[in-house]
Amino acid sequence: MVDELLFFMEVLVGGLLAGTMYSLVALGFVLIFKASATFNFSQGAMVFFSVLAFCGFMQDFNIPFVLAFILAALLMVVVGLCTERFVLRPLMNASEDTVLMATIGLGYVLEGLAQAAWGVEVRRLDLGIGDFPVPWIADNLKLFISALDITAGVVAAIMIIGLFLLFKYTKIGLGLRAVADDAGAASSIGIPLKHIMLLVWSAAGVVALVAGCMWGARAGVQFALVDLALKALPVLIIGGFSSIPGAIIGGLIIGAVEKVLEVYIGPFFGGAIEGWAPYVLAIFFLLYRPEGLFGEKIIRRV
Amino acid sequence: MMKPVFMTYTKKDLINLAVCMVLSVLVIPSFITTEYWYTSILIPWLCLALATIGQQIVMGYTGQLALGAAGFMAAGAFAMFNLILRVPDLGFVGSLIVSGLIAAAFGILFGLPSLKVRGIYLMVATLASQFFIIWMIDKFGWFKNYDSSGIITAQDIVILGKPFTTPLAMYFVCLAVTTILTLLAMNMARGSTGRNWMAVRDMDIAAESMGVSLLRTKVQAFAISAFYCGVAGALFAFCYLKSLEPVAFDIKLSFKILFMCILGGLGTINGAFIGAAFILLFPVLLNAIGNNVFHGAIDATIISSIEQVIFGGLMIIFMIYEPLGMAKLWENIKQKWKTKYPNMNIKNLTSSIGKKS
Numbered sequence: 001m002v003d004e005l006l007f008f009m010e011v012l013v014g015g016l017l018a019g020t021m022y023s024l025v026a027l028g029f030v031l032i033f034k035a036s037a038t039f040n041f042s043q044g045a046m047v048f049f050s051v052l053a054f055c056g057f058m059q060d061f062n063i064p065f066v067l068a069f070i071l072a073a074l075l076m077v078v079v080g081l082c083t084e085r086f087v088l089r090p091l092m093n094a095s096e097d098t099v100l101m102a103t104i105g106l107g108y109v110l111e112g113l114a115q116a117a118w119g120v121e122v123r124r125l126d127l128g129i130g131d132f133p134v135p136w137i138a139d140n141l142k143l144f145i146s147a148l149d150i151t152a153g154v155v156a157a158i159m160i161i162g163l164f165l166l167f168k169y170t171k172i173g174l175g176l177r178a179v180a181d182d183a184g185a186a187s188s189i190g191i192p193l194k195h196i197m198l199l200v201w202s203a204a205g206v207v208a209l210v211a212g213c214m215w216g217a218r219a220g221v222q223f224a225l226v227d228l229a230l231k232a233l234p235v236l237i238i239g240g241f242s243s244i245p246g247a248i249i250g251g252l253i254i255g256a257v258e259k260v261l262e263v264y265i266g267p268f269f270g271g272a273i274e275g276w277a278p279y280v281l282a283i284f285f286l287l288y289r290p291e292g293l294f295g296e297k298i299i300r301r302v
Numbered sequence: 303m304m305k306p307v308f309m310t311y312t313k314k315d316l317i318n319l320a321v322c323m324v325l326s327v328l329v330i331p332s333f334i335t336t337e338y339w340y341t342s343i344l345i346p347w348l349c350l351a352l353a354t355i356g357q358q359i360v361m362g363y364t365g366q367l368a369l370g371a372a373g374f375m376a377a378g379a380f381a382m383f384n385l386i387l388r389v390p391d392l393g394f395v396g397s398l399i400v401s402g403l404i405a406a407a408f409g410i411l412f413g414l415p416s417l418k419v420r421g422i423y424l425m426v427a428t429l430a431s432q433f434f435i436i437w438m439i440d441k442f443g444w445f446k447n448y449d450s451s452g453i454i455t456a457q458d459i460v461i462l463g464k465p466f467t468t469p470l471a472m473y474f475v476c477l478a479v480t481t482i483l484t485l486l487a488m489n490m491a492r493g494s495t496g497r498n499w500m501a502v503r504d505m506d507i508a509a510e511s512m513g514v515s516l517l518r519t520k521v522q523a524f525a526i527s528a529f530y531c532g533v534a535g536a537l538f539a540f541c542y543l544k545s546l547e548p549v550a551f552d553i554k555l556s557f558k559i560l561f562m563c564i565l566g567g568l569g570t571i572n573g574a575f576i577g578a579a580f581i582l583l584f585p586v587l588l589n590a591i592g593n594n595v596f597h598g599a600i601d602a603t604i605i606s607s608i609e610q611v612i613f614g615g616l617m618i619i620f621m622i623y624e625p626l627g628m629a630k631l632w633e634n635i636k637q638k639w640k641t642k643y644p645n646m647n648i649k650n651l652t653s654s655i656g657k658k659s
Contacts, residue, residue, distance in 0.1 A: 039421070039422040041422070086618070087618055087622075090622040091621065091622060094621070094622075094625070096421055097365075097367060097421060098621050098625055099621075100367070100421065100422055101564055101617065101621055102617065102618050102621040102622070104557075104560070104614075104617065105613075105614040105615065105616070105617025105618040105621065106614060106618060107614065108610050108611070108613055108614025108617065109610075109611050109614035109615055109618070110614075111607075111610055111614075112607045112608065112609070112610030112611035112612075112613075112614060113607070113611055115603065115604075115606075115607040115610070116604050116607035116608060116611065119603070120603045120607075227553065230429065230553075233422070233425075233426045233429070234426060237423060237426055269441055270441040270442075271441075272437060272440075272441065273437070275433050275437055276430060276433035276434040276437050279426060279427070279429050279430030279433055279434070280430050280434065282426050282427065282430070283415055283427050283430055286415050286418055286419050286423055286426075286427055287415065287418055290418055290419050290423060
């Protein structure tokens with residue numbers, strides 16, 4: 001009985017920590033949605049693009065770790081700059097769906113560019129943190145929890161707290177919220193829309209880079225990251241598109257539910273139900289609480 | 303507007319149809335003899351155009367952002383395989399219709415969330431159908447007749463006791479099915495069904511207050527869309543791939559169909575054909591350039607990456623400058639031509655030819 005409980009705890013904790021990885025990707029979506037009411041479908045592609053560039057800098061040019069990270073982050077700022085200038089600004093007054101489709105196109109561009117520049121083979125990313133159980137926890141609590149999972153959890157927590165403080169207590173954050181509420185009104189009282197957009201897209205790019213590092217260290221840097229990042233969408237639906245805490249809670253729920261289902265129910269169906277379980281969970285949320293746990297209520301006017 | 307002569311078809315439509323039929327039934331078979339054109343371009347073009355019409359119905363006409371066309375195609379393809387295997391009395395055409403209906407059932411099931419949500423929310427819900435259908439086929443051996451290799455060979459097409467196995471014969475099968483379904487789609491789009499779809503697309507709340515049932519309209523659109531995708535998927539598997547594997551219908555194919563639909567022109571039937579042709583032919587062109595101009599100096603993976611960049615870039619450009627896609631571009635060109643040469647139409651042309659002789 002105790003063993004079963006321990007096993008369940010292990011599955012649950014593993015799922016929760018893996019869920020923080022989804023949260024990291026979802027965070028990028030939320031940032032952009034909060035500040036510009038744009039669904040950025042290319043966030044997954046940004047994850048792939050940034051981490052592949054990071055690997056490329058390190059492995060092809062032998063640039064040291066920290067410098068390569070800074071370069072990759074700068075590259076994401078440039079991507080943000082170009083996106084603002086060439087995609088968002090011309091689409092300023094377009095409908096939500098049009099912008100969404102444009103970001104699907106942007107995702108394609110980023111994926112293609114990344115593969116053209118750095119190749120298509122799977123790259124290994126070594127962060128110096130092993131993906132194996134931490135001995136101390138294994139000895140004392142009898143739980144086998146990977147060090148990488150814990151790192152991802154800590155990194156996610158730091159970023160969430162940082163962004164939360166930024167949005168809540170700084171002048172920039174106030175500007176961001178104002179733009180999200182009503183871009184026209186915000187710009188009329190002198191909030192520089194361009195700068196806000198650039199800032200947000202760059203921040204989302206850096207968040208994507210961090211998320212990519214975590215995913216890359218676990219699964220290898222490869223195209224499949226884009227598909228994994230799609231799972232951030234159900235996370236967002238559960239947590240709510242405009243809530244930073246929602247992104248983390250949604251990620252935790254998705255991570256835990258998909259792991260528990262996979263381990264306890266999966267074997268009856270031949271496994272691999274984690275491929276669709278998050279989406280079906282999202283459908284149930286959509287039917288009963290379309291705005292998500294923490295999102296603002298969706299109000300549509302005729 | 304011209305007055306319709308038959309159902310909702312105008313005289314112009316009938317002329318267009320006749321021209322297309324002459325081109326596709328008489329001209330193409332007598333001029334194109336290489337198998338490559340049939341097996342690699344014409345057949346997949348017809349199949350994917352049909353699937354794109356399905357996507358058009360739900361996305362272009364009804365305005366519901368869906369991203370699960372490949373899932374419904376897989377449902378149709380595997381339904382076809384099992385029907386031919388287990389209910390041989392049904393025949394090819396019967397199986398095709400029934401497999402479309404099975405796909406439509408899935409369409410209704412996964413279209414239900416559209417009653418509550420829209421935009422990206424709905425996209426996520428339809429992604430569930432994509433992943434769930436592929437997983438279901440993959441994990442339950444019954445659908446694949448317990449074949450362990452993962453790839454099943456599709457049965458030969460037999461209609462009324464006659465085998466249709468040569469590329470040309472398969473092309474005619476695809477052509478016939480696509481023509482009939484395209485005509486039906488045009489008729490639906492112009493009739494009250496299509497009016498309801500478009501009313502829901504333009505403003506669902508307003509449509510509802512005008513007495514259009516959202517439940518009925520949306521579910522109908524999803525069902526018909528999935529029917530088209532299902533039939534397209536069955537043809538895609540039986541005429542083009544000639545094998546059945548769930549991997550062939552992954553999310554990438556869904557995105558491809560989405561691109562065909564958007565680049566071709568949302569809310570148009572001919573846009574489906576233009577978009578499908580573009581997405582299919584452009585890589586062929588790029589490869590040809592890579593091979594002939596650069597003599598293979600560019601790696602094939604780089605070419606496919608460039609192709610992705612161009613598709614994505616075009617998507618952005620079209621969204622900015624012409625959200626209605628290539629079909630609208632074509633309309634614009636025609637319009638310009640008409641204002642430039644107002645007397646150029648078929649009647650004058652034929653009479654002037656008559657005068658000369």
